[in-house]
Amino acid sequence: MWARDAARRRPKLTREAIVAAAVGIADAEGVDAVSIRRVATELGARAMSLYTHIERKEDLLDLMADEVTKEILIPGELPGDWREAISAIARSTRAAMRRHPWLAEVVSRRPGVGPNALRHVEQSLAALSDPRIRPEWRPSIVSAVDDYTLGFVIRETLRRETPARYGWDPGERDAFIRSFLGEPGVAEEFPNLAPLLAGDAPRAADADADAADDEFERGLRWLLDGMARDLLPE
CATH class of the missing domain: 1.10.357.10 (Tetracycline Repressor, domain 2)
Structure with missing residues (x-):
């Protein structure tokens, strides 16, 4: 009885809610984490119910971007x-x-x-x-x-x-490049790049x-x- 009542009180699924949930997932985890199934889980809905509002993931990406x-x-x-x-x-x-x-x-x-x-x-x-x-x-x-x-x-x-x-961070990247430029004969090949990486600070x-x-x-x-x-x- 209580489960049936909770189901009746579940907020109505809308395209706006689907897009908002997808944007939240993408902001937190990247766009590759977005899927119809993942968004449905986030909304506490069945994946098939989303397809009445969004036909495919590509459409969802377009809606998110817009x-x-x-x-x-x-x-x-x-x-x-x-x-x-x-x-x-x-x-x-x-x-x-x-x-x-x-x-x-x-x-x-x-x-x-x-x-x-x-x-x-x-x-x-x-x-x-x-x-x-x-x-x-x-x-x-x-x-x-x-x-x-x-x-x-x-x-x-x-x-x-x-x-x-x-x-690795930019400082470690520059240190790696400096070590490469320090090899015999290498710096001469990069006369414009080497001076930009002088010193230890990024x-x-x-x-x-x-x-x-x-x-x-x-x-x-x-x-x-x-x-x-x-x-x-x-």
């Missing part, structure tokens, strides 16, 4: 200056991808065509509504900023996860979150400086 893409959207009005506006979107993109490291992997192998992905593209194009920027240039600018941001996040995610995944961007922020902002500024020089009239 759900967290909502976090990228800038609320309210964008800054009036195109550089400030597109920079705000790039920072928001990086922040969301740092909260959900699996997102970079999913969007790199599946096209983002959900409503929030489209809203992100629309907002990015709106950020470039400066009349001096020709409309046909705007998609290329958006792609370049997205590519820079995605590449940066992938690299810093690897930096952050390498110790846990592979058992590079600042590997060791300090503030340094990574500075590195991101500097690279973004270089990218936008180049665009401004190349695309905008004097």
Whole structure:
């Protein structure tokens, strides 16, 4: 009797609940841990019951990616200056991808065509509504900023996860490379790399979150400086 009553009081299974549970699993354990069966277990439901809402895992991944893409959207009005506006979107993109490291992997192998992905593209194009920027240039600018941001996040995610995944940190990596460069005749083959690894401390961007922020902002500024020089009239 009590079991039947508990079953009747079980919260109704919804697509939103399924996606939220899957996002939680991916955030904690990585996207490979996500499966229909695992999500069902998390929700206290039978796997077959999820198939009334989600037909296959690939659909679930698309829904997950689009759900967290909502976090990228800038609320309210964008800054009036195109550089400030597109920079705000790039920072928001990086922040969301740092909260959900699996997102970079999913969007790199599946096209983002959900409503929030489209809203992100629309907002990015709106950020470039400066009349001096020709409309046909705007998609290329958006792609370049997205590519820079995605590449940066992938690299810093690897930096952050390498110790846990592979058992060594950036300082140990650099020490290994230095020992290789110290072999007779090897350093001469890498005259530009060897000076970067002099000393025992890991590079600042590997060791300090503030340094990574500075590195991101500097690279973004270089990218936008180049665009401004190349695309905008004097």
